[in-house]
Amino acid sequence: MANHKHFSAVLNVLKATIVLLLQCTKIRSVVGVSLATQTAGRWKLLMNNTGVIAMHMALTHYDTVVIFDQTSAGPSGYRLRRRFGGKICTTSPADMVDPNCYAHSVEYDISKNQVRALQISSDTWCSSGSILSNGTLLQTGGYGSGARRIRNFRPCKDHHCNWSESNKLLSNARWYATTIVLPEHDRLFVVGGKRAFNYEFVPKMGKEKSYDLPFLHRTFNSREGGNNLYPFVHLSSDGNLFIFANRDSILFNYRRNKVVKTFPRIPGGGGRNYPATGSSVMLPLDHRNKFQVVEVMVCGGSATGAYRAARRGQFMKGLRSCGRMVITGNRHKWNMENMPEPRLLHDMLILPTGNILIINGAKTGCAGWGNARNASLRPYLYKPKNQLNRRFSILRSTKIARMYHSSAIVLTDGRILIAGGNTNKNYTYINVPYPTELRLQAYHPHYTESKHNNQRPRNVTIHYARGDYGIKYGGEFRVRFKLGRRRKEDAIEFNIYSPPFATHSFSMNQRLVKLRRKIMAREGNGEWMSAIVEGPPSANVAPAGYYLFTVVYGGIPSVSRWIRIIHS
Numbered sequence: 001m002a003n004h005k006h007f008s009a010v011l012n013v014l015k016a017t018i019v020l021l022l023q024c025t026k027i028r029s030v031v032g033v034s035l036a037t038q039t040a041g042r043w044k045l046l047m048n049n050t051g052v053i054a055m056h057m058a059l060t061h062y063d064t065v066v067i068f069d070q071t072s073a074g075p076s077g078y079r080l081r082r083r084f085g086g087k088i089c090t091t092s093p094a095d096m097v098d099p100n101c102y103a104h105s106v107e108y109d110i111s112k113n114q115v116r117a118l119q120i121s122s123d124t125w126c127s128s129g130s131i132l133s134n135g136t137l138l139q140t141g142g143y144g145s146g147a148r149r150i151r152n153f154r155p156c157k158d159h160h161c162n163w164s165e166s167n168k169l170l171s172n173a174r175w176y177a178t179t180i181v182l183p184e185h186d187r188l189f190v191v192g193g194k195r196a197f198n199y200e201f202v203p204k205m206g207k208e209k210s211y212d213l214p215f216l217h218r219t220f221n222s223r224e225g226g227n228n229l230y231p232f233v234h235l236s237s238d239g240n241l242f243i244f245a246n247r248d249s250i251l252f253n254y255r256r257n258k259v260v261k262t263f264p265r266i267p268g269g270g271g272r273n274y275p276a277t278g279s280s281v282m283l284p285l286d287h288r289n290k291f292q293v294v295e296v297m298v299c300g301g302s303a304t305g306a307y308r309a310a311r312r313g314q315f316m317k318g319l320r321s322c323g324r325m326v327i328t329g330n331r332h333k334w335n336m337e338n339m340p341e342p343r344l345l346h347d348m349l350i351l352p353t354g355n356i357l358i359i360n361g362a363k364t365g366c367a368g369w370g371n372a373r374n375a376s377l378r379p380y381l382y383k384p385k386n387q388l389n390r391r392f393s394i395l396r397s398t399k400i401a402r403m404y405h406s407s408a409i410v411l412t413d414g415r416i417l418i419a420g421g422n423t424n425k426n427y428t429y430i431n432v433p434y435p436t437e438l439r440l441q442a443y444h445p446h447y448t449e450s451k452h453n454n455q456r457p458r459n460v461t462i463h464y465a466r467g468d469y470g471i472k473y474g475g476e477f478r479v480r481f482k483l484g485r486r487r488k489e490d491a492i493e494f495n496i497y498s499p500p501f502a503t504h505s506f507s508m509n510q511r512l513v514k515l516r517r518k519i520m521a522r523e524g525n526g527e528w529m530s531a532i533v534e535g536p537p538s539a540n541v542a543p544a545g546y547y548l549f550t551v552v553y554g555g556i557p558s559v560s561r562w563i564r565i566i567h568s
């Protein structure tokens with residue numbers, strides 16, 4: 001009897017094992033590897049209503065996010081009890097449509113998951129910005145009376161801060177321009193915009209005005225709505241600017257107003273900049289080549305004729321191709337590869353691991369109100385160091401379309417914050433194919449999962465040299481963190497990331513720099529490690545400012561810490 005019982009128990013275990021094995025092989029053979037990646041990561045709805053469309057978004061070093069839209073879109077989703085001037089907003093028909101009774105900018109507090117209204121006075125529609133070395137967001141241009149405006153947002157601890165308008169103006173009206181931080185202390189380069197084929201500096205030296213940039217005249221395609229607005233600009237480690245517009249690109253010495261290199265045209269046809277709206281990143285800079293090899297990447301965009309077709313209600317398939325090109329050295333060629341599907345209006349973000357996330361966007365049409373269809377719901381992960389054809393994988397999809405006027409940013413804990421999306425004039429929630437999107441989401445990449453916790457560097461602290469409040473160029477700093485024993489120390493990386501200003505699918509000033517460690521040692525027999533890390537050698541490699549510092553072990557990042565790089 002007892003024997004029989006034992007036998008049937010063994011039999012049951014065997015049966016269960018066989019069923020399990022069969023199921024596993026079935027899953028493997030039917031869906032293969034793709035199942036594993038297409039369920040990678042997790043989406044979480046954070047808020048149903050951020051109040052304003054996240055046309056523009058930037059992370060501050062107080063772990064808040066500044067979000068703003070245009071001021072001329074009428075009532076937003078955030079109604080104020082009182083106007084900023086103090087007068088009560090009543091329910092009278094006039095007050096219900098008065099734009100001053102609505103917020104057009106908010107500050108999102110990440111830890112509290114709340115927004116508060118910010119006052120923004122002039123129209124920031126399709127504008128640009130950069131974060132200065134002291135953490136102040138300097139924001140440039142916009143529309144109408146806001147087109148030449150310069151605004152500041154000084155983030156602060158008690159979250160009472162607010163936008164302020166500078167009494168200085170830009171030399172030119174800049175609507176759809178790009179702004180980038182230069183290596184010189186807090187000097188910005190503002191380039192392009194509608195009918196602005198030139199660039200200027202903020203702040204100016206002496207009587208400086210704007211400078212004509214023939215490259216922008218040349219790349220302007222009027223039949224396609226421009227296709228060279230919001231140019232992609234990256235600061236190369238040689239101190240020159242890489243400027244990409246439409247399909248062409250140059251290396252530009254802004255100190256001498258001189259084109260240093262003209263690169264070959266990117267293959268693949270169509271256009272890459274607004275309204276064709278692909279995206280671009282500079283791949284991580286690496287101490288292993290002394291930061292001397294700089295490679296840029298451009299992905300997606302719209303087909304030739306997409307702008308005119310969209311005006312007629314036809315939505316052409318977007319571009320599938322990406323190009324990578326090394327812009328340093330003296331041989332330049334675009335190396336082309338394809339994304340899993342056509343894509344435009346997407347954001348390209350550098351993850352703390354150095355891989356690239358492609359998120360948001362659409363498959364057909366182009367930028368502009370009502371001009372795109374077929375939302376891209378599945379993010380891609382791109383591993384730049386993998387072999388060709390093994391770089392892209394498809395991640396878990398979302399149900400929320402994020403096309404024109406949406407944005408995405410990397411947060412301190414490695415999540416991605418996703419907001420916005422509006423393909424309509426004003427805030428429109430009914431009777432349109434894509435209603436105005438005010439929900440706020442986070443995408444949690446696979447590396448945030450708790451199953452990686454035993455591999456994750458923890459309790460990271462940064463220790464500057466005595467008496468310093470940041471790292472000077474060429475200086476070093478000490479890092480302490482915890483990591484389980486018996487680890488391969490070669491697999492540890494120390495990365496810094498500059499939080500960008502995101503708008504219109506381009507993250508201005510986004511860069512990731514892989515720093516060199518000089519010494520690393522375990523403290524005793526425990527889990528604590530201590531390392532001496534070399535800061536960036538110059539402002540060309542990393543302009544001064546607040547960066548996110550991350551310790552990465554075998555592809556699993558720590559929570560990032562704010563680190564400050566200062567001019568000596």
Ligand SMILES: *[C@@H]1O[C@H](CO)[C@@H](O)[C@H](O)[C@H]1NC(C)=O
Nearest residue numbers: 044045046047048049439440
């Ligand atoms: C959003 O709204 C839905 C439907 O009303 C509700 O079920 C959900 O809990 C809300 N989510 C958040 C994060 O507020």
Ligand SMILES: *[C@@H]1O[C@H](CO)[C@@H](O)[C@H](O)[C@H]1NC(C)=O
Nearest residue numbers: 072073074075097099425426
């Ligand atoms: C959008 O809002 C503005 C400002 O309130 C208003 O003047 C305009 O008529 C609105 N446009 C549409 C299409 O509703």
Ligand SMILES: *[C@@H]1O[C@H](CO)[C@@H](O)[C@H](O)[C@H]1NC(C)=O
Nearest residue numbers: 132134135136152154155186
């Ligand atoms: C940062 O610098 C800018 C430009 O010098 C200045 O306007 C701003 O007030 C400063 N912000 C802080 C927080 O000191």
Ligand SMILES: *[C@@H]1O[C@H](CO)[C@@H](O)[C@H](O)[C@H]1NC(C)=O
Nearest residue numbers: 084118119160162163164165
């Ligand atoms: C924001 O600052 C402006 C001055 O720049 C001030 O008039 C306004 O009352 C402030 N608003 C809030 C909400 O603090």
Ligand SMILES: *[C@@H]1O[C@H](CO)[C@@H](O)[C@H](O)[C@H]1NC(C)=O
Nearest residue numbers: 316317318342363364373374
């Ligand atoms: C876009 O959506 C339409 C309608 O669902 C579909 O017929 C078409 O194949 C889609 N195009 C692409 C490129 O996905």
Ligand SMILES: *[C@@H]1O[C@H](CO)[C@@H](O)[C@H](O)[C@H]1NC(C)=O
Nearest residue numbers: 453457458459460461482559
């Ligand atoms: C380390 O971090 C964990 C959270 O990840 C925290 O609970 C713990 O208190 C920290 N330990 C030390 C020594 O700072």
